[in-house]
Amino acid sequence: MHKLVAIVGSGPSGIFLAQELMKQMGPNVKIDIFDKHLTPFGLLRHGISPFHQKLKNKFVNTFEEVLSNSNFIGGVEIGKHLRLQELLENYHSVALAHGANSDWELGVPGEHLFGNLPAFDFVNWYNGNPEFKDQEEYIEEILIRAKSVAVIGQGNVAMDVAHMLVSSPSSRMETTMPTNVVKTLNRSHIKTVYLIGRRGPLQTAFSTGELNELAKISDCLVDISPIALQMIQDNETEKEVLKKSKKWKSKAKLMKKIHNRYIEAVRQGLDQKMPTIRLVFRRSPKEIIGDKHDYVRTLVLEHNRLEYKDTADPRGAKCIKTGVLETLPVEAVCRSIGYKVGDVVSEGENPLEIKKNHLVNCEGRVKGYNNLYTCGWAKRGPTGIVSTNFKCSIETAKTIISDFKIKENAEVKTGMEVVSKLLNQRNVKFGSHEAWERIRKAEEKIGRIINEKKKIDKLAKDKKKN
Incomplete structure (x- = not known):
C-alpha cells in the first residue's frame, strides 16, 4: 500500500x-x-x-x-x-x-509614520506576488518622496533591497520584474541608501563574496567610511583576529578596497551623477521622527560597542549600547531584520x-x-x-x-x-498542476512580448544617442 x-x-x-x-x-x-x-x-x-x-x-x-x-x-x-x-x-x-x-518589527517610536516599509512587503511586491499588489500605491509614494532611505539590517535581503532602490532603469528592464513594478521604481529619486548594522564590519551577515557582488553593481557607488575601517584597527581583539584568519583579513581588505574605489569616484565627480549605498556599522535604531504631516524625516541611531566572548570568531561579539546618539536625515526606513x-x-x-x-x-x-x-x-x-x-x-x-x-x-x-x-x-x-502550466505558458508569452518591446526601446534610445 x-x-x-x-x-x-x-x-x-x-x-x-x-x-x-x-x-x-x-x-x-x-x-x-x-x-x-x-x-x-x-x-x-x-x-x-x-x-x-x-x-x-x-x-x-x-x-x-x-x-x-x-x-x-x-x-x-x-x-x-x-x-x-x-x-x-x-x-x-x-x-x-x-x-x-511576516517580519520582525524594530520596536522603536515612530514605526507607524508614513515612510516605514517592511522589507518583507517590498521584496514580495517587486517580485510580483499578487498578495502585495495593494501595496503599490503606498510604495510608489514613498519612492517618489524619498531621496535618502535607511535600510536597517545587513543581510542578503537588505543588500537586495538596497540594490533595487538604486538600480538604473536600464538594468531593471533586463530583469523579469513585472512592468508595473519597473515603472514604479523608475519614478523614484533616491540618491542615498544607508545599510545599517548593529555590529561592526567583521560581524556583518553578508559574506565577502556578497559584498564584492554589491561593489560590482554598475548602477551605483558603494561607500565604507574610514571611520568604519578604523573600528577594526582600534580594537585589539579584531586586530588579533586579522592576524590569524585569512577569511576575516580578506573581508577587511575588500572593505578598504571599496573605500579607495569610492574616493577615486568622488575625485572624478561620479558621486554627483550616481546614487550611493553607504554601509553604516555599530548603530541601532533608537527612534524615527516625523514632520507635522507624520512623514518620516529623521532616523535617530544609537552607537554600540562590542564585547567579545570568543576571540576566535568575531561574529560572536555582543552589542552594548553606549547612549551616544546621532541622526540621519531620511525620508524612508526599510526594516530588514529577519x-x-x-x-x-x-x-x-x-x-x-x-x-x-x-x-x-x-x-x-x-x-x-x-x-x-x-x-x-x-x-x-x-x-x-x-x-x-x-x-x-x-x-x-x-x-x-x-x-x-x-x-x-x-x-x-x-x-x-x-x-x-x-x-x-x-x-x-x-x-492544479495543469492550471499552473497554463499560467506559466501565459507568463512566458507575455515575457516574450515585453522582451521584444525592451529591445525596440533600447534600439530607439541607442539611435537617439548617435
Missing part, C-alpha cells in the same frame, strides 16, 4: 522534500503539495531578487520536474480553507514547509509550539505529533540560501521514511478524495 504525504508549501524546502521522498520510496509514495498561491515555488519565485535570475534558473527545471511527478493544489491556505487536523486525518504524514509569513515563522493551525486547534523562531521539532518531527513534520525555515528558522534547504529536507525525509517503517500497518488514508470534497463544500476554487 502506498503512503499519502501532504506537504504544505511549494517553496524550495517543500520541493526538495518531495524530491527526496520520491527518490527513496518510488511508487510507494503519493505526494500532494498544497500552497496558498496558485503559482508554486515560494521563495524562488517571490523572495529572490530579479537581479539573480541565473540563480532562479539553476533550480527551476528541477522544481518543475518534481512538481510534474506530484499533485499540486494551489490557492489553498491551511488554517483558512482547511484545518491542519483535517490534513492529519486524511494523510499518513503531513509536512509543514510554509516558511515565514522574517518571522508563523503558525498554520485553524481557530480552535491547539497552537504549534514555536521557540527561537521555528517549530519545535526533533530531526523534522514536530513535537507532540506522531505524523506531523517540518522542513525549511519553519523547521530551523529563516536562515540560509536556497540550497541550504536541501540538506534540511533530506533529514526530514529520512525521519518520515523511518516512521513509515515502524508503522508498517498504518490505517488506510483517503487524501484528496476527501480533502477535495471539503474544499468544494466550502466553495474554495483551488488550482
